[in-house]
Each structure stands twice: as structure tokens, then as C-alpha cells.
Amino acid sequence: MFDTKKVLDYVSDMWDQQIVPQLTTYIKIPNKSPMFDLQWADRGYMAEAMALLETWVRDQPVSGMTVERVDLPGRTPLLYIEIPGKGDDTVLLYGHMDKQPEMVGWNVGLDPWKPVLSGDKLYGRGGADDGYATYASLTAIMALKERGLDHARCVILIEGCEESGSYDLPFYINHLAPRIGKPSLVICLDSGCGNYDQLWLTTSLRGLAGGTLRVQVLEEGVHSGDASGVVPSSFRLLRQLLDRIEDPVTGKIKVDALYVDIPGERVEQAKEASTVLGSAVYDKFPFLPGMTPMANDLTELVLNRTWRPTLSVTGADGLPSLTDAGNVLRPHTAVKLSVRLPPTLHGDVASARLKEVLEKDPPYGARIEFEIEKSGTGWAAPATAEWLRASVNEASQQFFGPRAAAMGEGGSIPFMNMLQERFPEAQFVVTGLLGPKSNAHGPNEFLHIPTGKKLTASMARVIHEHYANRGGNAVLA
Numbered sequence: 001m002f003d004t005k006k007v008l009d010y011v012s013d014m015w016d017q018q019i020v021p022q023l024t025t026y027i028k029i030p031n032k033s034p035m036f037d038l039q040w041a042d043r044g045y046m047a048e049a050m051a052l053l054e055t056w057v058r059d060q061p062v063s064g065m066t067v068e069r070v071d072l073p074g075r076t077p078l079l080y081i082e083i084p085g086k087g088d089d090t091v092l093l094y095g096h097m098d099k100q101p102e103m104v105g106w107n108v109g110l111d112p113w114k115p116v117l118s119g120d121k122l123y124g125r126g127g128a129d130d131g132y133a134t135y136a137s138l139t140a141i142m143a144l145k146e147r148g149l150d151h152a153r154c155v156i157l158i159e160g161c162e163e164s165g166s167y168d169l170p171f172y173i174n175h176l177a178p179r180i181g182k183p184s185l186v187i188c189l190d191s192g193c194g195n196y197d198q199l200w201l202t203t204s205l206r207g208l209a210g211g212t213l214r215v216q217v218l219e220e221g222v223h224s225g226d227a228s229g230v231v232p233s234s235f236r237l238l239r240q241l242l243d244r245i246e247d248p249v250t251g252k253i254k255v256d257a258l259y260v261d262i263p264g265e266r267v268e269q270a271k272e273a274s275t276v277l278g279s280a281v282y283d284k285f286p287f288l289p290g291m292t293p294m295a296n297d298l299t300e301l302v303l304n305r306t307w308r309p310t311l312s313v314t315g316a317d318g319l320p321s322l323t324d325a326g327n328v329l330r331p332h333t334a335v336k337l338s339v340r341l342p343p344t345l346h347g348d349v350a351s352a353r354l355k356e357v358l359e360k361d362p363p364y365g366a367r368i369e370f371e372i373e374k375s376g377t378g379w380a381a382p383a384t385a386e387w388l389r390a391s392v393n394e395a396s397q398q399f400f401g402p403r404a405a406a407m408g409e410g411g412s413i414p415f416m417n418m419l420q421e422r423f424p425e426a427q428f429v430v431t432g433l434l435g436p437k438s439n440a441h442g443p444n445e446f447l448h449i450p451t452g453k454k455l456t457a458s459m460a461r462v463i464h465e466h467y468a469n470r471g472g473n474a475v476l477a
Contacts, residue, residue, distance in 0.1 A: 002149060002464060004398045004457075010143045011457045015449060019135040020122060022056055023447065026097075026131045027115040027124030033098035033163035034076060046160055049097050050077045053134045053158060057081055060138060062145065072175060075168040076160035079134065080176060082153070083141055089152040089470050091463055092183035092426075094415060095133020095190060096162035099126035105443035112445075121446040128433045128447035129440040133189040134158050136452065140460040149460075152467045155180055159415070162190065165208075165374055166414040173422065185388075185427050185466045187459060190413050192434035194277050194405060196451045199396035199458050202430035203269060203381045204306060204408035205416055207341035209351040210374035212317075213241065213358060216367040218331035227329045232364045234318070234333040241358050241368065245339075246311045251294055253339075257353045258309040260342040263380075266307060266408060267299075273407040274298035284436035306408030309350075312338045337370075340410060343378035351375040379416035381428050387469040388427050388462070395458035411440075429462060431455065 029052070031045040040046050050069060057079070058067050066082040076098065085091075102112045102125070110116055112125035137156045144151050157180075161168040173180070193200035215234045222231070242248075245255050253259070274281055281301050282293040295301050304310065315336035320326075341350050351372045358370040396404035416430060433451055434440045 002461065003147060007143050007147060007460055008399060008453065008457045010146050011139055011460070012453045014135075014139045014142070015453050015456070018056070019132065019139065019452070020117070020449065022052070022135060023122060023127045023131055024115040024117070026052055027122075027127050028113055030102075030113050031097065031099055031126075031160075032101050034161060035164035036101040040076070046076060046098065049131075050079060050160065053097060054079055057134065057138060060142060062138070062142060070172060070176070072168070072171055075171060078160065078168075078172045079156070079158040080179070081138065081156035081158075082179070083138075083156075085151045085153040085467065087152050087467060087470070089185070089466070090181045090183040091152050091154045091185045091187065091466060092180065092419070093133075093137040093154060093156045093187045093189070094158075094419075095137060095156075095188075096130045096159045096166075097126075097134065098160045098163050099131075100129070100163050100441045103441065103443050107444055110444055120449050122449060123444065123446045125445055128438055128445065130162070130190040130432075132433065132447060132452055136189055136456040136459070137187070140456050140463060143457065143460040144464055149464050150467050151463045152185075152470070153181075154463070155183065162413070162415065165376055166418070169415055170418060173418070183423055183426055184470055185429070185463075186419055186423065187462070188413060188416060188428070188430045189432055189455075189459075191409055191430045191432035192411070192438075192440075193432060193451065194273060194407055194435070195280060196435050196448050198400045198402040199392055199404040199455065200431055201381075201392060201404060201406045202409045202432075203266065203406050204343040205379045205413050205430070206306065206343055206408075206410055207345055207347045207350065207378035208374050208376045208412045209339045209341055209347055209354055209372070211337060211351070211354075211370055211372040212334055213238070213337055214317075214332060214334040214367075214369045214371070215241065216332035217364070218329070221328040221331050224327045224329040231329055232366070234330060234366070237363050237366050237368075238333045238335065240363055242311075242313075244357050245354065251310065253309040253311060255309075255353060255357055258339070258341060258345065258350055260307070260344050262303060262307045262342075267303070269406050270302040270306065270408070271299050273405060274302050276405050280436055286437070302407065305410035307342050309342060309345075310340045312340075314338045338374075340412075341378060343380040343408065345378070347375040347377040376412055376414045377417050378412060379420060381430070382420070382424075385427050385469075387465065388429070391462050391465040392429065392458070395461040398461070399454040399457045429459070
């Protein structure tokens with residue numbers, strides 16, 4: 001029988017005695033994703049972080065478990081874990097261990113590579129995104145084994161390239177395809193949660209079109225007093241180009257090709273999520289006093305961040321610091337653009353359209369270039385099987401209290417669309433720990449430990465019920 005209390009007790013003890021100490025060490029390692037550290041292989045941080053995970057996994061007393069670090073030439077490493085089970089089905093569990101860069105703005109006493117345990121929170125880069133996934137995935141399976149509960153064969157994949165768009169992962173999936181098999185359930189622990197009060201399922205992920213927009217007007221900088229009024233400012237021209245794709249007042253994207261029809265089911269889920277979350281839809285963000293969100297309607301805010309395109313300027317070049325800014329009309333301005341796309345819009349199509357819109361008819365004959373650097377298609381979950389819908393609700397009620405909730409996420413996990421194309425018959429459970437103010441990719445990122453425990457126990461329940469409903473006749477409480 002599935003004893004909720006004993007499973008949660010086992011999981012909680014594992015988190016307290018092993019997972020939190022392991023994550024404390026993991027956070028100290030600056031294993032930035034390849035896009036943010038071109039010398040990642042020479043620095044050795046990626047290898048160090050992977051060795052930490054691999055050593056812990058190998059030390060766990062799981063009968064028949066196979067553990068292998070796979071290193072394809074020129075690729076980031078991947079950890080492959082296989083745990084035998086009953087029946088003919090396979091459960092695939094996914095996570096990643098590469099990290100975003102430092103980012104500025106950490107509070108006093110906090111630092112991206114300095115783990116700080118404060119109450120229920122473990123601060124530091126990469127703990128919740130997504131270093132915990134290896135530990136939680138294997139712990140969920142071990143919790144079943146400890147109670148003598150059945151499960152199907154499980155495969156755990158931990159990659160090292162997710163924050164760079166998972167461009168290495170297809171090579172590993174192809175390389176390992178005969179060993180992975182055809183999973184009927186995929187669990188991804190790299191997403192978020194609307195609050196810490198219940199289990200959240202992610203129903204969609206946005207795609208991404210990103211790159212550098214560069215505007216050049218001169219061969220070199222010249223005196224602004226001499227040239228202004230004669231030479232057009234590269235910054236002004238940049239503003240014109242950005243206005244081609246975004247309304248500067250409302251923030252609405254002007255390019256019709258970047259929109260899709262939002263499914264009615266997702267609109268209804270957005271309404272339900274906004275009712276559950278209330279003002280937490282927006283006040284989870286650290287707004288300055290007096291600031292307001294982009295809309296008053298909570299459902300519209302949910303749809304904005306999950307099914308509509310948006311533009312963020314995430315970096316700039318050609319602009320000296322304020323202390324170094326002399327009276328010079330600069331030769332160029334460049335900005336990094338990050339355009340989030342609706343889940344079902346093909347990333348390559350969107351990127352090509354953006355490039356066309358930005359580069360055509362250069363103002364004053366300026367040199368305009370949009371260099372596409374990222375192009376990823378989002379993901380929309382398939383219809384959920386009744387057994388899985390019931391399972392996640394039961395797990396949420398047993399380990400959290402309320403029923404589970406569902407909502408799209410504004411971020412991207414390239415792996416999900418890739419897997420759905422390869423395994424179109426599989427069911428998907430996409431969830432995670434990134435809740436209010438956890439601030440993945442930004443300063444003061446933290447992992448909420450109580451949610452980590454409940455989420456791990458919930459996944460144990462789902463894995464057990466997967467076997468009961470697809471691979472055998474396990475008895476459920």
C-alpha cells in the first residue's frame with residue numbers, strides 16, 4: 001500500500017541528510033552553460049559538477065542501477081541513469097545541471113556561487129534551476145523501492161546544455177535511442193509553480209527567437225557637437241527598428257506572423273489559474289513602489305506570459321559606462337533581443353520573419369544586421385490521460401493539501417518539444433520548484449525546500465500509479 005506519511009518521511013529525510021548538503025556543494029561550482037562560458041571545457045567546472053552528481057548517484061543502494069557519464073566529442077557531458085522495473089513500459093525523467101551566469105543585484109550576503117541556507121530557502125545559482133532534479137528523480141524512485149512499491153523501468157537523463165538551448169541534446173538522444181526505448185511517461189522537473197501551496201503542472205512552454213541587432217552609422221566615433229544634426233544617431237535608428245516589431249506604449253508585438261490562435265482550453269486554464277493566484281500573478285515580481293503590471297485583467301496577464309509574443313532587450317553593446325561617456329557620437333549601437341513566442345509557433349519561421357522586418361529598408365542607408373543566435377519552438381502538452389489527471393490531483397491533495405493546478409509557463413525548455421515529436425504517444429508531467437520570487441536566472445535565486453520535498457514525494461506517487469495503470473496491477477491506497 002502507498003503509505004503517504006512514510007513516503008514523505010523518507011523523502012524528507014533524504015532532502016535533509018543528503019540532498020541539501022549536496023546542493024550546497026553544487027551551488028559553489030560556477031558551471032555556466034556553454035553560451036555564457038566559451039572556455040567551459042578548459043575551466044573544468046562542468047566536469048566538476050557532473051562528477052559531484054555522478055558520485056552521489058553511484059553511492060545510492062539501488063539494485064541493478066546502471067550509471068554512465070556519456071561524453072560525445074566536443075559536447076557537454078550527459079548523465080545516463082537506468083533503473084530496472086516491472087512491465088514493458090519506461091518512464092523518462094529529465095533535468096539539467098548547467099547554470100545561467102551570475103547577474104548583478106544580489107542582496108548583501110548573497111552571491112550566485114555562495115550557498116546560503118535561510119529558513120526554508122537555499123539561495124544560490126542553479127539549485128532550483130535545475131541542480132535538484134538528479135537528486136529528486138532518484139529519490140522518488142528510491143522512496144518506492146524502500147516501501148516495496150512497484151514501478152516501471154526508469155531512465156534519468158541529466159544534460160549540460162539546457163541553458164544554451166539544448167543544442168547538444170539531440171545528438172545524445174540519437175546516440176542513446178536504443179537504450180532509452182519508447183517511454184510512455186516523461187517527467188520534467190525544470191519548470192515552475194504558481195505558488196508553493198499545491199502541485200502545479202505546466203501545460204505549455206513558449207518558444208524563443210533571440211539574437212543581436214546591430215546598427216552602424218560611422219567607421220569611428222566623432223565629436224557630437226560637430227556631427228549631431230548631420231550624422232543620424234545609431235541609437236535613434238535602433239529605436240525606429242524596435243518600433244517596427246513592438247508598440248513602445250503598450251508593449252504589444254506588431255508582427256502578425258508571431259501570433260497564433262490560443263486554444264479555448266488554455267484560455268479556460270488561464271482563467272482558473274488567475275483565480276487561484278489572484279494578485280500573485282504579478283506581485284511575485286519585485287516591482288518598485290507605484291509600478292503597475294501591463295494589464296489590469298489577471299487572465300490577460302497569464303495569457304501574455306504564456307501564449308503571446310513579447311520582446312525583452314537583455315543586453316547592449318557600443319554604449320560606454322556613464323563615467324566614460326564623453327561627447328562622442330558613437331559609431332554603432334547593438335542590443336541583444338529575446339522574443340518569446342507562442343508555444344505552437346515554429347521558432348525558425350519566427351526568427352526569419354524578425355530578421356526580414358528588422359533589416360529591410362535601412363534608415364539613411366545605415367548598416368543593419370540582425371544575427372539570429374537562438375531559435376526554438378515551444379511546447380504544448382498533449383491531452384492528459386484520466387489516470388494521470390487523477391494521479392496528480394491525488395498527489396497534490398496528499399502531500400500539499402489542495403488539488404493540483406495547471407498553467408502555461410513563459411520560459412522555454414527545448415527538450416520538451418523534441419521529446420514530444422519523438423514520442424508522440426507519451427504522457428507528460430512538466431513541473432518544478434521555480435515559484436514566486438525564486439527568481440531563476442536573476443539575482444537572489446532560491447530553492448524552496450519544503451516544496452522540493454512534496455514535489456519529490458508527488459512524483460513517487462505518479463511513477464507508482466503509472467505502473468499500476470499501464471504496466472501492472474499494483475494496489476493503490
